[in-house]
Amino acid sequence: GAVVSQHPSRVICKSGTSVKIECRSLDFQATTMFWYRQFPKKSLMLMATSNEGSKATYEQGVEKDKFLINHASLTLSTLTVTSAHPEDSSFYICSARRQSGTEAFFGQGTRLTVV
């Protein structure tokens, strides 16, 4: 199967700072990447869909200025949480797929803690 790698796996940052999470497809070119947020004991919530070379499409209720998504290449997408606050603490997961209709592969997730 294809491999999607997220980095870092865990990050602790101070309130007010920004943190960047990387999602890489290691052995395939991903035309589309998805970013999810998972709350404790809750399901995964799709935050945004990003296609390589174009602006991300955000889901309703997700602040695009707070959660900056960049998909500059076919193997890398980044999620930057700007001016992080404790309520942004969560588990963030990305997934990537080659093309529409194919399986999306998930990264191992990033545990963000804002103190």
Next chain:
Amino acid sequence: AQSVTQLGSHVSVSEGALVLLRCNYSSSVPPYLFWYVQYPNQGLQLLLKYTSAATLVKGINGFEAEFKKSETSFHLTKPSAHMSDAAEYFCAVSDNTDKLIFGTGTRLQVFP
């Protein structure tokens, strides 16, 4: 609009017993249905998927699920639980836009 309901946030079984995790869906179009497994602090791994072919879908690790349109269900089963099956399981539905809508998950515990 699509949605998924997973009945039972926790399921406990003995090793060797039948595993049954329930999933009901709502969809205005023919759905694609998925089961994923998540181990602690990890991403999701696809167990199996239904894409309008055979209604009984076999997946990895001995799991299978049956699509029942009349019941709008896609329950996940495994004849004999193993300790390594302990994890969080998510059912998901998608239409042809590839957007996945996840259920709230079911935590499976397996006791020796």
